[in-house]
Amino acid sequence: MHPRRVARLRQTLEQRGIAAQVVHTDAAEWLERSDASFDLILLDAPCSGSGTLQKHPEWPWLVHDDLPRLTGLQRRLLTAAAERLAPGGLLIYAVCSWLPEEGEAHREWLAEARPELRPAAVWPAALGADADGATTAFFRPHPLRWEGEGFQAFAFTR
Ligand SMILES: C[S@@+](CC[C@H](N)C(=O)[O-])C[C@H]1O[C@@H](n2cnc3c(N)ncnc32)[C@H](O)[C@@H]1O
Structure with missing residues (x-):
């Protein structure tokens, strides 16, 4: 934008x-008007940025009264993106935020609203460590064990 x-x-x-x-x-308007379908969609959505505390230590002291607008936009983008996903395609949603309402809640809502979508376990369950091969469709690093920015990501396939 x-x-x-x-x-x-x-x-x-x-x-x-x-x-x-x-x-x-x-992007929401564009996707809603489009009749194209996509094999891979990465939706790096606009968010509150609550996971960027290292870069923005002032974050907790700012007023975040635009959360309802952001979560509404995220859901609209997600709905439009899911609509345009080709059969067998992969939709990845990511936000640099820890807040459950910007990630986990959307994942649960989408799974219920769009039963034709299936979670796609594309990440090693223990990212950064020597994993045992286990994978996950919802990745949210633990705030106390993760050195990078905070984020959440989930993936679905059709
Ligand atoms: C998390 S950032 C994505 C950053 C991007 N992946 C990059 O590497 O530059 C979210 C972006 O979404 C844009 N954005 C916000 N609302 C949007 C909308 N309705 N349609 C398209 N993009 C939007 C913002 O301007 C911001 O650049």
């Missing part, structure tokens, strides 16, 4: 020699 980020994206694509169609618009 931000022109500066779109310009940076175009620059990065050009530097790397990657051909891609860049669409600068409201």
